[in-house]
Amino acid sequence: MKAIWKEQETEHYVFHYKQGSLAEKEIQEVIELQESCFKEITDRLEFVPQKKIIYWLCDNRKELMHASGFEYETNGVTFLDRVNPTIYAVYNEEVRCIGCHEDVHAIVAEYACPNSIAVIEGLAMYFDKEWWGIPNELCTRVYLEDKMYQRLRYMIRDDEVFYQVEDRISYPIMGAFTAFLIEEYGMEKYKKVYKECNEWGKAFQHIYGKSLHDLEIEFREMIMSRDYSAEQLESARKELYAD
Ligand SMILES: [Zn+2]
The missing domain is CATH 3.40.30.160 (Collagenase ColT, N-terminal domain)
Structure with missing residues (x-):
């Protein structure tokens, strides 16, 4: 062969x-x-x-x-x-x-291998920027509006939770959150988080001076404050829910 x-x-x-x-x-x-x-x-x-x-x-x-x-x-x-x-x-x-x-x-892989699939996929999705051609942030907005959103603090802490959530939901949410962390607080801090392999709650508190819970609230507020037109939201929904 x-x-x-x-x-x-x-x-x-x-x-x-x-x-x-x-x-x-x-x-x-x-x-x-x-x-x-x-x-x-x-x-x-x-x-x-x-x-x-x-x-x-x-x-x-x-x-x-x-x-x-x-x-x-x-x-x-x-x-x-x-x-x-x-x-x-x-x-x-x-x-x-x-x-x-x-x-x-x-x-x-050579830099670090965090013990959170959500964190690992979040970084890859940050570079992909989109899911099925729809920006990660727009996907997240649709899920928030439609009550399909899944709390990322649970997905980060527990791989089992991450795997239970459908990829089309978990992946873009983690990608958008990773982009939020990097754009709001810088790459330096994010890289420190990525090196963390144990206590996620403590790591976020220590590195950002804020709890993961508070960062998630900030992230959701940022997503909800984005200016999306009704057409954009509608066409994203069509793609994301097509089965
Ligand atoms: Zn991947």
Whole structure:
């Protein structure tokens, strides 16, 4: 099986893709996009990992599962290994699972690995900026208005709670909250929080001088004060609730 995989090394990545695949055909575009994501992420975080990121571009979810040994079918997964951060991503005509998200996970793995999935996904979603093409903040506004909002202080403290909430709700809320923390209080403080691996309540209090509860209230007020038109809210609802 290994023989059909080709390899191309760039400044910050090692890409693997199959001979004759769409990924092979478009590998130059993939390289350009990922290197530009790498630059954006590392510039903003002011952190550059020592290790190159390893990419496996797979034809479909089944092949990804087989190649990665991951237990679920998914479009993209990152193994948060400090030594060999590895990303498996589906790449075909319908799904090109590339861009910032998985790279954020891989890049920061060397910096810290917080024991909160909500915090980890929040940072990746901060770089994605949107969910299904809708800005994280607009998603959060819709959920607040429709009483679908889930309290992030519980999602941060308990992975079980985070997993119980649907991705389309938890991910954009965490992305918007991460953006709020970084834009309001700066990257320096946020990076300190990200290094925290134990007591989230204490960490926020200590680093921001405010409880996580109070920060969440501030965040919700900021989201509710945003100027969204009825049309924007309506078209966001259509997307978010379409099933
Ligand atoms: Zn993720």
